[in-house]
Amino acid sequence: xxxxxxxxxxxxxxxxxxxxxxxxxxxxxxxxxxxxxxxxxxxxxxxxxxxxxxxxxxxxxxxxxxxxxxxxxxxxxxxxxxxxxxxxxxxxxxxxxxxxxxxxxxxxxxxxxxxxxxxxxxxxxxxxxxxxxxxxxxxxxxxxxxxxxxxxxxxxxxxxxx
Numbered sequence: 063x064x065x066x067x068x069x070x071x072x073x074x075x076x077x078x079x080x081x082x083x084x085x086x087x088x089x090x091x092x093x094x095x096x097x098x099x100x101x102x103x104x105x106x107x108x109x110x111x112x113x114x115x116x117x118x119x120x121x122x123x124x125x126x127x128x129x130x131x132x133x134x135x136x137x138x139x140x141x142x143x144x145x146x147x148x149x150x151x152x153x154x155x156x157x158x159x160x161x162x163x164x165x166x167x168x169x170x171x172x173x174x175x176x177x178x179x180x181x182x183x184x185x186x187x188x189x190x191x192x193x194x195x196x197x198x199x200x201x202x203x204x205x206x207x208x209x210x211x212x213x214x215x216x217x218x219x220x221x222x223x224x
Contacts, residue, residue: 071202072123073190076115080182083111087175094165105160112153113217116146118209119185126205127189130196138188145181152177 086108093101124139133139152174159167197205 071199072193072197072205073186075206076119076123076190077186079111079115080186083108083115086111087171091171094167098163098165101165102160102163105157109153109157110218112149116149117212117217119189120146121212122205122208123189123193126197126201127193130193138184142181142184142189145177145184149174149177149181 086104090101090104090108093104120143124143127139128134128137131137152170156167156170156174159170194202
């Protein structure tokens with residue numbers, strides 16, 4: 063059975079989430095030297111959102127892509143999983159500065175943004191459009207349903223009382 067084009071469901075949704083995360087991060091960067099408590103709130107939303115985005119990809123999209131293409135343990139999702147580890151490490155470096163209320167975190171922010179920029183470009187040119195070509199609308203709906211049912215504890219941690 064040939065897959066129907068899903069009118070860019072995955073691409074539109076995940077690219078919009080990239081944009082939403084970018085906006086949160088830009089607000090953090092804009093405010094960090096003027097109003098750190100407010101900047102930190104943007105960072106916390108960014109952190110949680112990025113963690114959720116990664117969990118959605120690794121738990122739902124990557125397995126779906128691998129099942130549809132037969133590419134497991136190699137190919138784009140293997141590379142993207144490794145990039146997620148690098149992004150996570152850079153995120154934690156920046157998070158360490160935020161925990162200390164240290165606005166002098168440009169190097170950490172730049173490192174994270176560089177990793178995210180390269181990674182997001184791959185997702186938006188390879189992963190998402192390929193999935194939209196390979197899956198039917200019912201499969202996209204099932205993927206979104208699966209994402210909604212992932213427990214928030216998997217990604218919804220940040221900063222405690224900091």
